[in-house]
Amino acid sequence: MANIYTVPVSKTGESSSVEDYLEAILVLSQESGASVRITDLSERLGVSKPSASAAVRRLAEAGFALHKRYGDVRLTRAGQKRAEDVASRHSLLYRFLTEVLGVDDEKTAQADACRLEHDLSEETVRRLTPFVEFLVGGKASNGAEAFGFEDYLARGVHHADLIGKS
Numbered sequence: 001m002a003n004i005y006t007v008p009v010s011k012t013g014e015s016s017s018v019e020d021y022l023e024a025i026l027v028l029s030q031e032s033g034a035s036v037r038i039t040d041l042s043e044r045l046g047v048s049k050p051s052a053s054a055a056v057r058r059l060a061e062a063g064f065a066l067h068k069r070y071g072d073v074r075l076t077r078a079g080q081k082r083a084e085d086v087a088s089r090h091s092l093l094y095r096f097l098t099e100v101l102g103v104d105d106e107k108t109a110q111a112d113a114c115r116l117e118h119d120l121s122e123e124t125v126r127r128l129t130p131f132v133e134f135l136v137g138g139k140a141s142n143g144a145e146a147f148g149f150e151d152y153l154a155r156g157v158h159h160a161d162l163i164g165k166s
Contacts, residue, residue: 016118019086021055025075026083035072089117092129099136
C-alpha cells in the first residue's frame, strides 16, 4: 500500500499563509516593541502591500488581528496565542534541524522549519520537544556531534543501505 497522506491545510485548519502572517506580525511587533505597519509586514513576507493588506483584513475578520484602514496591525489575544504557538513550533524545528541534524545553512534551516511548522500534530510536537532537549540540552557542543550522529554519517551508512535489512 502506498504511503501517501495529504493535508489540505495546516493541522489547525488555517492555511499556512495565515500562520505565516501571524508569526510575522508577532516577530515584527517584538522587534519594534510596537504595532506593525502593513509596509513592514509586506517586506518581511516578500509580498505586495495589497496582498498583505488583504491578508490582515482576513486575520481581523477571523478575530486574530486588529486593524483600521491605513493604521497599524496588532494581534488580538487569540492571534497572539496562535502566533506564539506557530513561533514555538518554528523554533523547535529550527533547533532540531541545526542542533540535532547539523544543517549548517541558516537560510535552509529557517525555510525548512517554516515549511514543517504548519503540519505537525500536537502529539509530534509534544514528543519532539523533549527529544530535542534530551539530545542538546545542557551540551556546549553541537547535538549531532554530541550523540555520534556525525560519526554515523561519516561511516557512509545511508538509507538505501538499510532498505531490506532486518
